[in-house]
Amino acid sequence: MPGTLSFDDLKSRVVDGTVDTVLTCLVDMQGRLMGKRFHAANFVETSYNETHCCNYLLATDLEMATPEGYASTSWQAGYGDYVMKPDLTTIRMVPWLEGTAMVLCDVLDHHTHEPVPHSPRAVLKKQIARLKALGFDAMMATELEFFLFAKSYDDIRKSGYRDLEPVSGYNEDYNIFQTTKEEGVMRPIRNHLYAAGIPIENSKGEAEAGQEELNIRYSAALDCADYHTIAKHAIKEISWQQGHAASFLPKWNKDRVGSSSHVHQSLWVDGKPAFFDPDAKHGMSELMSHYMAGLIAYAPDYTYFLAPYVNSYKRFAKGTFAPTKTVWSVDNRTAGFRLCGEASKGVRVECRIGGSDLNPYLAQAAMLAAGIKGIEDKMTLAPATTGDVYEDAKAGDIPQTLRKATETLRNSAFLREVMGDDVIDHYSRAAEWEQEEFDRVVTDWEIARGFERA
Numbered sequence: 336m337p338g339t340l341s342f343d344d345l346k347s348r349v350v351d352g353t354v355d356t357v358l359t360c361l362v363d364m365q366g367r368l369m370g371k372r373f374h375a376a377n378f379v380e381t382s383y384n385e386t387h388c389c390n391y392l393l394a395t396d397l398e399m400a401t402p403e404g405y406a407s408t409s410w411q412a413g414y415g416d417y418v419m420k421p422d423l424t425t426i427r428m429v430p431w432l433e434g435t436a437m438v439l440c441d442v443l444d445h446h447t448h449e450p451v452p453h454s455p456r457a458v459l460k461k462q463i464a465r466l467k468a469l470g471f472d473a474m475m476a477t478e479l480e481f482f483l484f485a486k487s488y489d490d491i492r493k494s495g496y497r498d499l500e501p502v503s504g505y506n507e508d509y510n511i512f513q514t515t516k517e518e519g520v521m522r523p524i525r526n527h528l529y530a531a532g533i534p535i536e537n538s539k540g541e542a543e544a545g546q547e548e549l550n551i552r553y554s555a556a557l558d559c560a561d562y563h564t565i566a567k568h569a570i571k572e573i574s575w576q577q578g579h580a581a582s583f584l585p586k587w588n589k590d591r592v593g594s595s596s597h598v599h600q601s602l603w604v605d606g607k608p609a610f611f612d613p614d615a616k617h618g619m620s621e622l623m624s625h626y627m628a629g630l631i632a633y634a635p636d637y638t639y640f641l642a643p644y645v646n647s648y649k650r651f652a653k654g655t656f657a658p659t660k661t662v663w664s665v666d667n668r669t670a671g672f673r674l675c676g677e678a679s680k681g682v683r684v685e686c687r688i689g690g691s692d693l694n695p696y697l698a699q700a701a702m703l704a705a706g707i708k709g710i711e712d713k714m715t716l717a718p719a720t721t722g723d724v725y726e727d728a729k730a731g732d733i734p735q736t737l738r739k740a741t742e743t744l745r746n747s748a749f750l751r752e753v754m755g756d757d758v759i760d761h762y763s764r765a766a767e768w769e770q771e772e773f774d775r776v777v778t779d780w781e782i783a784r785g786f787e788r789a
């Protein structure tokens with residue numbers, strides 16, 4: 336049970352008064368928790384069975400706009416309801432909010448009660464089931480990088496997101512003194528999440544002023560995505576409680592390092608690591624080499640799921656630890672894929688392409704699909720690259736813009752086959768809309784450059 340409370344535990348806590356509120360949440364396309372705050376008495380009496388939400392929640396953007404062009408819903412179709420079906424294995428306390436528990440929901444069609452194919456949990460569950468049919472379980476870990484700012488979200492918004500001031504004045508990579516100053520925020524984040532059943536490993540300072548990283552112990556893929564989503568939510572709420580703002584924008588300043596979400600991946604059979612072969616080079620089993628070959632070959636197809644906004648692509652710059660090439664290496668941080676835990680049971684592949692803004696369900700689903708393809712087709716893994724991969728002219732590029740990534744997503748026969756046309760059409764439209772919205776905007780940069788001199 337990935338949650339920490341059974342339904343019976345929750346009922347007892349409602350009776351003894353320790354829980355009065357149940358956050359009943361789905362995960363939207365952007366990876367956010369959306370839903371309702373139930374009075375706990377109502378939840379345990381009836382709503383634990385199902386509740387409803389407007390189906391635009393899975394056809395909107397960060398601003399809650401209602402773009403045309405989705406087959407699943409529209410103004411013409413009247414924006415009806417989805418069923419939110421609480422997954423009662425995910426009940427947990429929310430220790431940073433008084434008297435509050437949380438449950439995650441699957442999203443079902445209102446009429447058929449079938450899973451909505453493009454809902455992020457359903458997208459990931461489909462690939463987990465395909466992998467299970469081959470006899471494997473996926474163990475994953477997603478790192479969370481973000482920036483912590485001195486002021487609150489409200490103050491920053493009211494000042495037009497200008498003069499942003501990170502909480503620290505210098506690069507705090509692994510820096511214990513500077514991160515001590517941030518313990519007012521980071522300690523409750525670690526401890527509250529741990530108490531909520533999220534297996535926190537550590538937090539550390541990252542390679543920029545005000546940049547943080549939170550690491551969660553690897554777990555089964557669906558749990559990993561749930562943990563990531565809850566942790567990201569908690570980081571924002573706890574930062575807000577402390578009068579600060581946490582941002583997962585991948586690149587908030589062109590001169591600063593961006594934030595990523597590296598994804599560690601390994602396959603297991605009956606609780607034993609299937610990527611490990613003690614007799615093979617690097618301890619890498621043949622299975623792992625096929626998986627990695629698929630992961631690398633199809634990286635351009637699924638880059639959108641690792642980098643879903645215009646801003647995501649601003650992170651892919653040379654010499655910043657953010658990768659631009661579809662190659663792998665052994666413990667070398669300049670390649671898109673890095674083999675970690677060499678020659679040990681912990682041997683795994685880390686994808687370093689994803690930004691801190693990725694939706695972990697979609698990102699993991701797309702990568703599992705690519706790995707499965709590599710296994711099915713027994714794809715051959717090219718030799719590891721060495722040295723500074725940024726300068727390797729022969730290495731393949733990941734799409735460098737949202738426009739390009741949208742094109743490779745839309746035209747990917749592979750992703751259409753394994754994720755479904757409906758899912759790919761849906762997310763291609765989301766990607767197009769994001770670009771259309773950006774293209775309508777006149778940026779500060781254009782004005783400063785051309786106002787006088789054009």
Ligand code: ADP
Pocket residue numbers: 474475476477536550551552553599600601675676680681682683
């Ligand atoms: P580093 O510090 O080099 O990034 P860590 O040892 O901190 O590496 O591990 C990074 C992440 O990898 C952690 O979240 C950890 O739980 C995860 N991890 C460790 N072993 C595995 C594995 N076999 N499969 C997937 N993830 C793993």
